[in-house]
Amino acid sequence: MTHEPLTQNRINDLFAQKSERLLNVYFTAGFPNLDDTCTVLRGLQQAGVDLVEIGMPYSDPVADGETIQQSNMRALDNGMTLKLLFDQLAGCRDGQSGEPVTVPILLMGYVNPVLQFGVEAFCQKCREVGVDGVILPDLPLDLYLSEYAATFRQYGILNVFLITPQTAESRIRLIDSETEGFIYMVSSASITGSVKGISDSMRAYFERIQAMALKNPRLIGFGINNHDTFETACQYANGAIVGSAFIRHLEQEGPSAESIRAFVQTIRS
Amino acid sequence: MEQLIEQATSFEVSDKGFYGNFGGAFIPEMLYPNVEELRQSYRRIMADPAFQADFQALLTDYVGRPTPLFLAKRLSEDIGATIYLKREDLCHTGAHKINNTIGQILMAQRLGKKRIVAETGAGQHGVATATVCALMGLECIVYMGSIDMERQKPNVDRMRMLGATVVPATSGSQTLKDATNEAMRHWINNPVDTHYIIGSVVGPHPYPDMVARFQSVISAETRRQLLEKEGRETPDYMVACVGGGSNAAGAFFHYLNEPTVKLVAAEAAGQGVSTGHSAATTALGKPGVLHGSRTILMQTDDGQVTEPYSISAGLDYPGIGPLHAHLFESGRGIFCNITDEHAVQAGFKLSKLEGIIPALESAHALAALEELPLTPNDVVVVCLSGRGDKDLSTYTKYLD
Numbered sequence: 001m002t003h004e005p006l007t008q009n010r011i012n013d014l015f016a017q018k019s020e021r022l023l024n025v026y027f028t029a030g031f032p033n034l035d036d037t038c039t040v041l042r043g044l045q046q047a048g049v050d051l052v053e054i055g056m057p058y059s060d061p062v063a064d065g066e067t068i069q070q071s072n073m074r075a076l077d078n079g080m081t082l083k084l085l086f087d088q089l090a091g092c093r094d095g096q097s098g099e100p101v102t103v104p105i106l107l108m109g110y111v112n113p114v115l116q117f118g119v120e121a122f123c124q125k126c127r128e129v130g131v132d133g134v135i136l137p138d139l140p141l142d143l144y145l146s147e148y149a150a151t152f153r154q155y156g157i158l159n160v161f162l163i164t165p166q167t168a169e170s171r172i173r174l175i176d177s178e179t180e181g182f183i184y185m186v187s188s189a190s191i192t193g194s195v196k197g198i199s200d201s202m203r204a205y206f207e208r209i210q211a212m213a214l215k216n217p218r219l220i221g222f223g224i225n226n227h228d229t230f231e232t233a234c235q236y237a238n239g240a241i242v243g244s245a246f247i248r249h250l251e252q253e254g255p256s257a258e259s260i261r262a263f264v265q266t267i268r269s
Numbered sequence: 270m271e272q273l274i275e276q277a278t279s280f281e282v283s284d285k286g287f288y289g290n291f292g293g294a295f296i297p298e299m300l301y302p303n304v305e306e307l308r309q310s311y312r313r314i315m316a317d318p319a320f321q322a323d324f325q326a327l328l329t330d331y332v333g334r335p336t337p338l339f340l341a342k343r344l345s346e347d348i349g350a351t352i353y354l355k356r357e358d359l360c361h362t363g364a365h366k367i368n369n370t371i372g373q374i375l376m377a378q379r380l381g382k383k384r385i386v387a388e389t390g391a392g393q394h395g396v397a398t399a400t401v402c403a404l405m406g407l408e409c410i411v412y413m414g415s416i417d418m419e420r421q422k423p424n425v426d427r428m429r430m431l432g433a434t435v436v437p438a439t440s441g442s443q444t445l446k447d448a449t450n451e452a453m454r455h456w457i458n459n460p461v462d463t464h465y466i467i468g469s470v471v472g473p474h475p476y477p478d479m480v481a482r483f484q485s486v487i488s489a490e491t492r493r494q495l496l497e498k499e500g501r502e503t504p505d506y507m508v509a510c511v512g513g514g515s516n517a518a519g520a521f522f523h524y525l526n527e528p529t530v531k532l533v534a535a536e537a538a539g540q541g542v543s544t545g546h547s548a549a550t551t552a553l554g555k556p557g558v559l560h561g562s563r564t565i566l567m568q569t570d571d572g573q574v575t576e577p578y579s580i581s582a583g584l585d586y587p588g589i590g591p592l593h594a595h596l597f598e599s600g601r602g603i604f605c606n607i608t609d610e611h612a613v614q615a616g617f618k619l620s621k622l623e624g625i626i627p628a629l630e631s632a633h634a635l636a637a638l639e640e641l642p643l644t645p646n647d648v649v650v651v652c653l654s655g656r657g658d659k660d661l662s663t664y665t666k667y668l669d
């Protein structure tokens with residue numbers, strides 16, 4: 001089945017206006033400090049980032065490498081919860097404490113905290129505070145389609161799925177036809193933060209997917225950590241996602257607007 | 270030879286990998302091709318007569334099966350019922366874990382894998398994995414929580430001597446849960462040539478079902494042996510400890526659809542269920558997703574997995590296999606919580622009454638005997654999942 005694209009979703013609006021060199025930056029909510037969520041979000045928006053992916057910290061992030069694991073632990077130790085994140089986001093969207101945040105936001109995390117929150121309550125909250133999409137790597141596609149897709153759609157929340165170099169073509173087609181927003185291309189079979197550079201076999205995979213002429217835009221993530229890797233990814237996709245490199249930057253340079261601007265500049269130019 | 274691949278109808282896993290509300294395959298896309306390959310082939314490979322022949326031959330000649338069903342007379346007298354011990358402690362390497370690793374190494378070979386990764390808690394599964402890797406000449410990497418590496422040092426040395434690389438898991442509680450996270454991450458990073466030998470009936474479908482089937486040799490043998498000794502295939506109680514639940518799944522498997530057999534699962538209460546230092550999953554947990562399946566899980570209201578505690582490294586896990594979650598929810602299983610103290614006492618009791626030093630894990634099952642309303646006519650089988658050599662340093666702290 002195919003769906004009409006959702007109206008009124010910042011992610012779809014973004015891709016309708018811009019289809020090249022999109023930069024999506026990941027950071028963990030509540031890291032480095034509990035109240036940094038809005039500061040970082042604003043900093044990224046001011047630095048001209050196109051989309052922001054906010055990590056919902058989890059005790060057992062199996063798809064993540066050490067950098068993101070540690071940011072998750074720090075955030076949890078700081079007292080971060082999903083409920084608090086929604087409260088923080090409501091504040092930054094409506095501009096209570098500074099410039100309103102208008103950049104598209106995705107929440108990225110693991111399925112268990114979402115199940116405990118309740119899927120419907122979660123979608124409702126996302127809608128309320130202006131979250132546009134989610135990435136839940138351990139939510140199985142078939143279960144999503146049979147049990148949860150209708151709820152996500154009802155609240156206008158996009159659910160972005162991952163593909164890897166090992167994902168079969170038929171499965172990529174299924175993901176492309178059943179989901180919208182964009183497709184998250186994991187650059188190589190790995191956890192986050194462990195990919196070094198872009199190899200020939202990665203390029204071959206990027207080309208193979210490019211040639212599939214999918215209906216959804218594609219962003220490449222994992223191993224995008226500097227200007228070179230960003231530019232390379234942009235040759236094959238609509239843009240790229242930076243995660244661990246930004247977490248390391250926040251850890252070393254802190255979340256000030258200047259620090260974030262400097263980081264984004266090194267990626268972009 | 271026993272028929273190992275038998276249908277356990279109403280407790281049979283569904284096509285999608287569910288036991289009632291529990292199970293499934295909650296895995297990131299990076300693992301999907303591997304898990305899917307296994308899902309599509311495991312039943313066919315296990316049903317292949319050549320596979321069965323290899324599996325049976327190794328269980329007999331290498332593991333030393335069948336393991337005895339021993340009538341523990343002095344313990345029976347003490348408890349006031351007829352108590353048999355299913356002697357999995359006499360398996361090669363000292364625990365039931367090797368039934369599964371033999372099966373999975375043969376599976377890995379048929380899938381063309383070159384390298385094995387595993388997690389371990391008490392080190393018994395790590396040793397059993399290192400053993401079969403040595404036997405078959407495959408590279409072996411075992412993740413073990415750094416706390417467990419200390420408290421189960423003899424097993425770390427055994428794994429190294431067998432040629433395995435033991436990697437400390439230093440994240441989180443530094444025990445079994447974290448070792449499992451690390452093993453999964455390793456598998457994500459090495460998707461093509463590596464097979465992950467999970468050590469219990471946990472993980473994404475088809476692991477819980479596959480591991481239960483490999484372990485089901487325990488109850489297949491028990492039926493035959495009990496028939497010889499008691500003139501009946503079914504005991505009144507089958508008792509086993511549950512960490513992830515593989516020895517229990519194997520001990521229960523051929524009795525799942527026999528309602529006269531009470532299936533008793535002993536969980537580790539640690540210092541006590543309500544002390545905050547416990548691993549009694551069904552008493553403290555709620556439904557949730559961990560390590561690829563929906564199960565019962567110890568967690569906070571926000572869905573963060575909590576750190577379990579048990580004196581026994583093999584039971585120090587915040588979840589249980591989805592089959593056991595279903596046995597709990599459906600009422601088919603009886604779940605008991607056994608404290609550290611009680612388990613240690615039961616371990617000393619068996620040592621003195623029967624000359625058998627049980628693993629601390631198995632001692633939880635023995636302690637459960639004292640919590641059941643047993644009568645003199647009851648016939649009880651306890652799955653003695655492992656021997657206690659690895660736990661001597663813990664036991665000796667209680668010697669006075």
Ligand SMILES: Cc1ncc(COP(=O)(O)O)c(C=O)c1O
Pocket residue numbers: 364365390391392393394468469470510511512513514515516517582583584628630631654655656
């Ligand atoms: C002797 C022994 N029994 C029981 C267990 C618990 O595992 P399971 O519940 O999968 O049987 C272990 C785990 O290490 C063990 O070594």
